[in-house]
Amino acid sequence: xxxxxxxxxxxxxxxxxxxxxxxxxxxxxxxxxxxxxxxxxxxxxxxxxxxxxxxxxxxxxxxxxxxxxxxxxxxxxxxxxxxxxxxxxxxxxxxxxxxxxxxxxxxxxxxxxxxxxxxxxxxxxxxxxxxxxxxxxxxxxxxxxxxxxxxxxxxxxxxxxxxxxxxxxxxxxxxxxxxxxxxxxxxxxxxxxxxxxxxxxxxxxxxxxxxxxxxxxxxxxxxxxxxxxxxxxxxxxxxxxxxxxxxxxxxxxxxxxxxxxxxxxxxxxxxxxxxxxxx
Ligand SMILES: [Zn+2]
Numbered sequence: 001x002x003x004x005x006x007x008x009x010x011x012x013x014x015x016x017x018x019x020x021x022x023x024x025x026x027x028x029x030x031x032x033x034x035x036x037x038x039x040x041x042x043x044x045x046x047x048x049x050x051x052x053x054x055x056x057x058x059x060x061x062x063x064x065x066x067x068x069x070x071x072x073x074x075x076x077x078x079x080x081x082x083x084x085x086x087x088x089x090x091x092x093x094x095x096x097x098x099x100x101x102x103x104x105x106x107x108x109x110x111x112x113x114x115x116x117x118x119x120x121x122x123x124x125x126x127x128x129x130x131x132x133x134x135x136x137x138x139x140x141x142x143x144x145x146x147x148x149x150x151x152x153x154x155x156x157x158x159x160x161x162x163x164x165x166x167x168x169x170x171x172x173x174x175x176x177x178x179x180x181x182x183x184x185x186x187x188x189x190x191x192x193x194x195x196x197x198x199x200x201x202x203x204x205x206x207x208x209x210x211x212x213x214x215x216x217x218x219x220x221x222x223x224x225x226x227x228x229x230x231x232x233x234x235x236x237x238x239x240x241x242x243x244x245x246x247x248x249x250x251x252x253x254x255x256x257x258x259x260x261x262x263x264x265x266x267x268x269x270x271x272x273x274x275x276x277x278x279x
Pocket of ligand 1: 181220
């Protein structure tokens, strides 16, 4: 079960770091199948989303988050990268409400020890989650929080994060950007990352925007590229001109693809009136 989930359900951010340390790109790229090695070998302008310094989404940007309510303790399965397995936990269950979409669950590992500590942790993410465009956020069904320092991971509908890593990301002004990457996995991957249109855009571009994307073109290219594309399209002043030119030169077809996506309005049910204990 765990190996199956590991290989098929969740996308591992940490592989990129491993690639960088070991310099294994060419062999792995050649094995990846979809993209010819000659194409993938062109040098991407950046290492990975996690390593870039651009503050594409700032803490002061508006957010669709409205309030957080506490539902109580309940049993939920949580994938935990620290042990590479999935367990039932008696989690703290919260519901995050937004003004443009239905709410979703935030589940907090009981290791946080009290409702108050769990709520304080959950509130570190709520405003940044509301900053994500609906087209990236509407697929999130459950947001899980553990302690510890593993990199974030996500599968269809689910994101798991680790509080020490979050502290690092906040210190880098990069929590919002990391959540955008994971939201792509949660919301868009299943429909688009292996679609004919995306693969045609990859082939047309002939390059990748990060080495992490190049190392895992099937799993990570869309999540990696989407952030840079989002920055160029929605906040063009936040990526320096020289870097903007590099990104445009590397992946113009994928930027056009993401632009089309961002122009879509997902059909979601209206936001319900939050419960009275929501604040
Ligand atoms: Zn990823």
